[in-house]
Amino acid sequence: MHTSGPTEPVVILDGLQALEYRSIGVGRRGQQRSLTNALVRVDALLPDGGSVFGLGEAQFRGAQTGDHGGRARAFLVESLHRLEGRELTVTDRATALESIRRMMADLAAVAAEQDHLDRRDSPRARDLRGIVKTAVQWARLSDNVGPFRGALFGIETALLDVAGRALDIPTSELLAGAPVDRHGPEVLAPLRILRSTADEAMAEITFSLAGTDPRPVLWLDLDARLRLPETLDLIGRLGRAATRGELPGRILVRRAVNVRDSYRLGAVRRAAQRFSTDGVAIEIVNDTVLSSGAVASRRIRGQVISVRPHALGGLVASLRQIGRIAEAGGRPYVVDVEAGGPIAHAAQLHLGAAARTAVPVVATPRDEASVLAGPGLGVPMPWEEIVDSVTDHVIVRPTATDTPAPGLSANTYREVPFLQPLGPNGTKGHLLEREALARGMSTIRFSKGAFVASDRRHEPLVFKWSRSPLSSAVALAMCTHKEATRIRLSRAGVPVPRGRTFGNGDLETARAFADHLGYPVVVKPAMGVRGIGVVAGIADRTELDLAFEQLTDSKLGDQDFIVEKHIPGKDYRIVVVGDRVIAAILREPASVIGDGVRSVAELLINKNAFRRLNPHLWGRPIMYDAAARYQLERIGMDLESVPAKGQHILLSNSCSLSQGGDSTDVLDELHPSIKQACVAAVQAIPGLAFCGVDFLLEDHTVPLDEQESGICELNAHAAIGNCEYPFFGTPREVARIFIDECVTRYGLDVAAEPASEVSLQLTIKGRTMGTNYAHWMRRNAREFGLAGWVRRINRRTLEAVISGETAAATALTAAAVLGPSRSKVTSVTTTHVTAPHRTTFTIVKNAPEELARV
Amino acid sequence: MSEVATPFHARQATLDGTLTLRALLRHGFAVSVYPRQVVTATPGASAPGAERIEPGHGATELSFVHGLPGTSGLAPVTFSQDKRMRRALLERAGIAVPKGATFTMGRGVRGSHRFAHRIGFPVVVKPAVGDNAIETFAGIGDDAALEAALDHLRTPPTERPGFSRAAYGLTELREPGEENGRIVVPSSYTFLVEKQLSGAYLRCLVIGDEVHSVISCVGAPGDGSLTGGIEILHQIHPGFTDLARRAAAVIDGLAVVTVDIVAPNPYDHPSTQTFGVVELSERPGLWVQAMVDPQLAEGLAEEILISYARSCGVAVAGGRDEVTVELEAHALPDVVEGAAAIESAASEAGLRCRITDSDRVAGVVRADLSGGVGPMAELTDALLDGRIDRQQVMLAVLSPRPVMR
Incomplete structure (x- = not known):
């Protein structure tokens, strides 16, 4: 006790x-x-x-x-x-x-x-x-x-x-200090109108209400978009429509005017009163957070007043405010924030019910039947709603282990914070530039994915994502046509699955072909990317028809498609540069492994927490989607279920890392015959110098002739980050080897080894005025531990010097082309300079020192 | 019904590939043709030192896609399909381009109108990313015309009549948008608004680092107004050919480049006039020369082949307008129907054809084919494109034989 x-x-x-x-x-x-x-x-x-x-x-x-x-x-x-x-x-x-x-x-x-x-x-x-x-x-x-x-x-x-x-x-x-009416307060669904003219707003209101059940009260949230004349016009129209019976007789309008006209709110209220006749009432909601003095002044008598727990800091303060407002003759309404979740909604219902006279709640209606019965809020953990949207999980007293699953140690990478400003696909467009800069090259970046790199002695090399000058346009054209690839590889003696392509919609022939080929089969788009529309392991005609539906509904549903023999192997991505295999990962479907303590939901969140520490996976969490529900239902589990220690729970049937799959480095274990087949496959495609080979293998450690296997795809512009940053196993320097290959092929004059620290001068061109660009850069530079300065040269040009760790400095260089949200940068030119004599990053008007180019 | 002929807009997109295939057959190469005009070629048995090889087995092999030689790099062709980056590189190289700016469909429409007023009508509108020298809206003289052009571009590219995308082009994976029930391009779709220059429209073809053709166009190739033109390679002021060469070099790694220049007087020194580079494409675009003189286009395709072969150290045998080849058509859905369709289509194209073998299990038909290299190239293209009785072939191998008598 x-x-x-x-x-x-x-x-x-x-x-x-x-x-x-x-x-x-x-x-x-x-x-x-x-x-x-x-x-x-x-x-x-x-x-x-x-x-x-x-x-x-x-x-x-x-x-x-x-x-x-x-x-x-x-x-x-x-x-x-x-x-x-x-x-x-x-x-x-x-x-x-x-x-x-x-x-x-x-x-x-x-x-x-x-x-x-x-x-x-x-x-x-x-x-x-x-x-x-x-x-x-x-x-x-x-x-x-x-x-x-x-x-x-x-x-x-x-x-x-x-x-x-x-x-x-x-x-x-x-809250109330006494039992309350458990029927609960009235809940009003707000209608949020995001238009800036009365015409558009009225049209949207009419459209939104068409076909819905009649409601006695309409709560309109105009989001403070309309200027005063438009608001007055809209109020007139609302009044007339309500009089004609086309709209509810009582209309409450929140955030009625733009902030620039908010001092004219009185005029809006008077206009609303004018149109409040013949059984019609239009009221303008007082939406400010009122001080106790303002409430006590009783100028609010008769007004509808919003009470927002999220702005008042909690339910206790909100209940006190409701009491004051009611005492002063005002009419309080509890108002939810936009995109509020299930717990806040329950809290607002309890607040509304706790008031002396029940206060209506303005929120998107949810299932609220048992909430007020309690105990407490009367709601369980809302796993279903949040489990795959969790972006951060802080446990003050952790009960979790520091691994994503018992016995497994995931890689974590310290450069994640540097790469996050670049977005989920950030590694793809950045890693090659990082290596080029580390070797002393200068660059010009035009977008998140595109840049040119130069050693200043040869013609600049161009890059877009992982499309490089190393491979030819022909190679990509051939690799993105799966049937052409299959035929080409087959003629080169490389193992490929049997199959063929069908014209879009030619399902009958495809069904007959699958029957002839024998199940299981795979269906995929003829020119697919990222595993979109691919369905593997189709066991019979019924599943085949489901796969056709899935393909048709996908983004690539308008393409021809392929039916091929399913190879019962595991999914490997093997990277070849030139005539060398330089990286290999095993890709496995999204899953969690039980520890006998935590629920599936907690395990999923925990695993996603580790994925967020991986530069390639942080934007690719395991999703709780239809596939995950299906997998759990198959074994009689749900999010609340607690798997036994060591129990492997599949949450997807796709090995795609984008859909939550795991990656494990296997390069050192790869059998030489598999490496030879990969190199042979790449050499069979004219002009292919960099390739991600998708190989289905039963066991990557045994010779090819002792297992069933097949190359199902060649990716001429494969992602680099998946092998550079595997979830488990040894990371491989894919980008570095890629740039090494460029150096050799084009005879570039660069440093033999990448520098661990760099000092870079950036010339940033584009629309940056009024966007707080310099502050954005200073904040990021300081967070990344970089020194230097940024200054404005003219309306369209900024100059920055960034000095420090290569991973951080080059990531900020790549992010500079994105900048803060309202900026529109057209190019960032980056050259090497001598290190500045500074220890921090500042905003300056004039360059504090002359730095020589190196 | 056999239908070897292609509609005009499709022919614009495919003629480079067809003429390249024609050139390869004419010079005795053994070719393997894959869908989307991907071709690999090795010197045929009749060429000196030639041997038959399988893919990936080490011998020097030429390759093409849509007539682009294998020496055109992947990133360089991607750069050339991005008009904003391409303009930036030209400007950095000191080459004049018309005033222009890119805008997104989601947030930039109003800005594009303001920009058009600022630079002054008429303006030209084109998609900012994608195949070059198509879907250009020229002569836009007011806001209404600009809005009409943008309305066309709001339709997703694959739904637009006459749209084509190169086999190496970027795949659109962004979700489309919706406006009043109409499916439209994503809000981040970008378009270019450019000042329309006045003067002669010059189409320059640069192979390697040499200008091989300059057509003074009547109309312009990109907006559908081209009706003809004249070859002025030997009359144009050398300053312009030098300009075309420099423009072609701004993106390193392109084997062939077309550079479109608008200049008031192509016969005068560029420094005396206001001109600009309005297009730069990684594709030969030989349909323009074909409109002026079909033989000129055929000759240029051969020049591209010879230049590329030379850079790879591959010998090119003398040309023959009539050849005999063994055709292997792979992956036919029904070899009996397929063989009949090939025979019939060849006959309609004026070729002699004899089916020699058909392998039902492998889906392969073999035939001896003899006749003009032009019709033979067109027949092969049609087979790969599924235009012959819907008999979609996934690989056609054409191996030279002594001429049939």
Whole structure:
């Protein structure tokens, strides 16, 4: 029994985790945008020796929640560390609430202190844009949300959930201090309109409501896009449409005008009143975070007011705000953030129910039947919803081992942070440039994938992704036609699977051919890439028809297709440069291995955590998709199941690394006959100098003539990162050998060995004004531990000097062509200079020293 | 029904490959022809020192795709298909290009209109990435015409009439977009807006580092307005041929380059006028010369072959307009129907054909084929393209034989 005194029962917070995950919202131009939530889980020991867990959802939405970028994540992690081992008194509702209040007050103080430090280090009024932002905040024309409110909301919810479960009461009852109506509050689904004219907005409203069930109240979120005249026009149209019965009689409008017109909100309210006749009511929602003084002034009487727990820092503050608003004659509505998750939704329902008079909740409806029954929030771990979207997992008291599976040690690579600005395919376009620069060549980069490299004595070599001058256009044309490749290799005496190509739609002949060939067979597009549309192991006609459907639905469904004999081997990628095999990996389908303790979901998240430490795999997590569900269902498991220690759980039938597959280096074990076959295959294709050979083998250690095998594909522009950065086994220097081959073939005059440190001068051309490009570069350079400076030369040109570790400096050079989000860089020219006499990276107006070219 | 002939726009894309095959047959090479105009060739039995070889067995083998020699590198052809990078390299080499900029379909349409006003109409619009000298919209004189051109480009490339993509081109894997129920290109699809220059449209063909042809065009090849032209290689001012050579060299690793220049007076020194390089392509584009004089195009295809063979140390035998070969057609779905279709199509093309063998299990038909090298090349192309009674052949091997009497 844990007690803080002779009579007070306490629970001890002994395991805290944050699972950061992506949630998909809608961007300003209607495109998908990735938003970040973090599921907070607090495990606690009960006085009786049992345990409970509580869940919360931190929501990071920049200015809306006071959580900006990596600082918010750091604050969340810091807060969890501070809570570890703390005791939560759970004598009754009041002591539990008081105990949580004290913990949250401590964290709020930390948040304020951290915010103060952040502002000192990075003043927001450093340019005109920042000054305007600050002025708008001072004038209360925009949200003035306290620091880290989204993170605090998640932590507090988890603590309330723990306390509720410990006391065996719903969170709403804990908040209210008394039992509440379990029917729950009204839930209004918001209609978010992302248009900037009244015409477009009205058309979208009509379109969105067409065919839906009639609703008594319409909650419109105009996302602060409309300028005042457009808003007034729209309100008129809404009023008239409602009068005609075409829209609900009650319309609540949130974020009605653009921030530039927000001082005219009074005019908008008056217009809404004018059109509120004949049983029609249009109301403008007051969306600002009101201070207690503003609420007390009672100027809000009669207004609809949004209460946002993510902006107020939690449910307790929100409930207090609801009470004040109601007392002042206002009408509060609890409003969810865009792309909120299931835990925040449950928390809002409890909040709405806890108010003296139930407060409506504005959120996308979910299955909420049993939520209010509790205990706590009344929701389990939402694995289904988040498991494959988790981007980071912080465990304050780890119970996990430091391997992705028992007995297996995954490679981790320190250059991951350097490569992340380049995106998931970053290694493909960067590694060759890194090696070229390391050997002393200069480069000009035009895009994420394309650059030219020169030793300044010979004509520059051009590269795009892994398309190099080494191989010919003919080689690619032949390799991307699988049937041509098969015939060519077969005539060269290289083992290939039997099969043939069929015209798009010629399914009947293909079925007959498969019957003739004998099952199992493989179906794939004639000119495929990245394993798209490939279905292997087809056992009969029924599966064949399913495979045809899958191929037709794929991105390459308009192509001719191939039916070929399935070779019952494992999938290998073997890399040949010139006449040498330089790397080989075994590719296996996505899977987890049980430890007898953790669930499939936890094992999956743990394995993905290791994939994120691999430059080639960090953007290719194991997905919990239809294939994974199918594989689990086959063995009677789900995400909550706990596999036995050592049990191998398949989550896919594809060996593609892009679909969560594992890579294991096998170069040293590869039988010489297999190497010979690979080299023969590459030599059979005219002009092919670099190739990824996809070989199906029963066993890579035994001679070819003792096993069934076949080369199923040659990749003339194969990815480099998969063998450079295998998940298991020895990494191979594919990019370095590739550049070595270029050096030999073109007689380049470069350094014999790659440099471990470089000093580079970058000339960056393109649209960079007003994008904070220099600050972006300084931030990255400092994070990467690089020295140097950046300065503006003219409106379209910046110059930077970057000095330090080769991997970091060259990665920043590659990222320079992308820059911050609003920049549009057209080229980055990079040359070598002598090392600057500096230890840090700064923004300067004039070059602090002359650096000679080397 | 046999249908050896191809529509005109398809012929533009394939003529280089057909003429190359013709040149190889004419000079006695043994050729293996794969789908998408991939050809490998070795000196035939009749050529001095020639021996029959299987792929990958060490002997020097020539290779082509769409008429491009094997010495055209993969990255160089990819660079030449990216108009933004190509323009940047030309500018860095001090070669004039028209004012221009690229925009994305998702965010750049308004910007492209503003840009067109800034540089002044008329402008030219073309896709920023992909096969060169096709889908060019020229003479755009106002916003409405610009919008019409962009509307055409909103249609995904594979859905556009007359669209072609080289066998080595980049595969589009981006998800298409949707506008009001219409499937459109992804929002990141880019297009180029360029100032339209006035003057003579010159198509220069550079083989190795020599200019072999300059056509002064009537109309322009890229926008479908070409109606003819004249060969002015020996009349044009040497300053322009020098310019074409320098332009061709900006991307190292291209065996053949076509450079399109617009200049008011091609017979005067370039320094006296405002001109610009408006296109640069990795493909020979011999359909332009063929429109002026079919024999000129055939001759240039042979010059490409000879230049390439010489660089590989391969001897080229003397040319014969009529040859006899043994044809092996591989991977036929039905060898009986296939053999009949080949015989019939050969006869319609004016070739003599005798089926000598058919292997049902292997799907191979063998025949002796004799006649003009031009029709023989076209027949082979049609076989590989599935245009003969839908008999899709995946490999055609043509081995020279003594001429049939």
